[in-house]
Amino acid sequence: MRRIAIVGAGQAGLQLALGLRAEGAYEVTVVSDRTPERIRAGRVMSTQLMFGPALALERAAGLNLWDGAAPALEGMSMASIDPPGARIRSLAAPFDEPARSVDQRVKTARWLELFEERGGRVEYRAVTPADLADLASAHDLTVVASGRGALAETFARDDRHSPYDRPQRALACVYLHGVGRGPDLPGPHGRLYSAGEAGEFFVLPALVAEGPCHILFWEGHPGGPLDCWQDRPDPEATLKRSLELLRRYAPWEYELCAEAEPTDAGAALFGAVTPTVRRPVAEVAPGRHVLGMADAVVLNDPITGQGSNSAARCAAGYLRSVADRGEGAFDRAWMSGTFAAFWEHARHVTAFTNLMLGPRPEHVRRVLTAAADHPEIAHRYVNGYADPAGFQDWLTDPDRADAYLAAIGSATVRR
Secondary structure (H helix, E strand, O other), X not given: OEEEEEEOOOHHHHHHHHHHHHHOOEEEEEEEOOOHHHHHHOOOOOOOOEOHHHHHHHHHOOOOOOOOOOOOEEEEEEEEEOOOOOEEEEEEEEEEEEEEOEOHHHHHHHHHHHHHHOOOEEEEOOOOHHXXXXXXXXOOEEEEOOOOHHHHXXXXXXXXXXXOOOOOOEEEEEEEEOOOOOOOOOOOEEXXXXXXXXXXXXXXXXXXXXXXXXXXXXXXXOOOOOOOOOOOOOHHHHHHHHHHHHHHHOHHHHHHHXXXXXXXXXXXEEEXXXXXXXXXXXEEEOOEEEEEOHHHOEEOOHHHOOXXXXXXXXXXXXXXXXXXXXXXXXXXHHHHHHHHHHHHHHHHHHHHHHHHXXXXXXXXXXXXXXXXXXXXXXXXXXXXXXXHHHHHHOXXXXXXXXXXXXXXXXXXXXX
């Protein structure tokens, strides 16, 4: 039986590990730096939002354990705020398939337990780059699924696809009970706001262990008024500061959040991400290589909500590649090809996310302005988040965007 080690117990690593166990032909070891108990008792880890295609991958693998409990997001609304307190443009559209957000503490803790219940082996310990050589020597394949710290730096930066050398946003979030639903929306929706040079903020229905909740998520331009979390306040103080910002920028959201409370003592999270694409294969000892996956080698800012979605796609693709390899060696060429297949999708995610991080190009401004008046444009844009590859056909290229807008305009005239 072939031996596979996976370092990291997040969406990507555990989905891959559980998929390999289901195949029945592999002895799989997951290395996690935290037990399920520590994960559940710890602080929130992300602002995950999974769209229809990624949820379908979980469903196909039998890992959709929270479909009946997590709020089903029916769509997404977006608005621009300028000046603070005034909406100057807004759009809303339904999703073709509902989206969901499940607290990663809930999901990864249960998946770890499920992996062990299904015969997988877990080593609970921290792994340093120096440990990878021993892991690679003891296994037929070693996959690094942790995008944090020195482990990710095992993989060389790919400057061709990494235009940033520093974080583009200061990030903060707090999970809340008691947030109201906007009266102008028919059901649970994600609410996204662009506040010009200040940054962006989001209100997302989600699920924690105690039940449904909302995530209030801030993306502040460095040095701007939404970059105010350097002291890393506790959840209560994070909520208080958030309410002050909402009162200024979106008083209608302040009213909806005024009676909210943090879900638990670990409900707040702060950080910053330097968007980086890395080379997928690292030689950790002479002739010994490890393969990176998901955030370890393609790390995007969460502004477009793609992290868990990309992780799910990466896990599904790597699983197919392992299974298709049969008894062949998991050598460097195979590793490079496995990543290249994932990159065919991930490159579009990276392009879209980097587009949203920078100043909006004029053609994107034209599209979003038109979307406020044309439901068909709003629908196409909102549902593009589920699969950003489609944006290349009409949004990310100026000529294609203008041709699309011209076609919509002509159709409107004909009607």
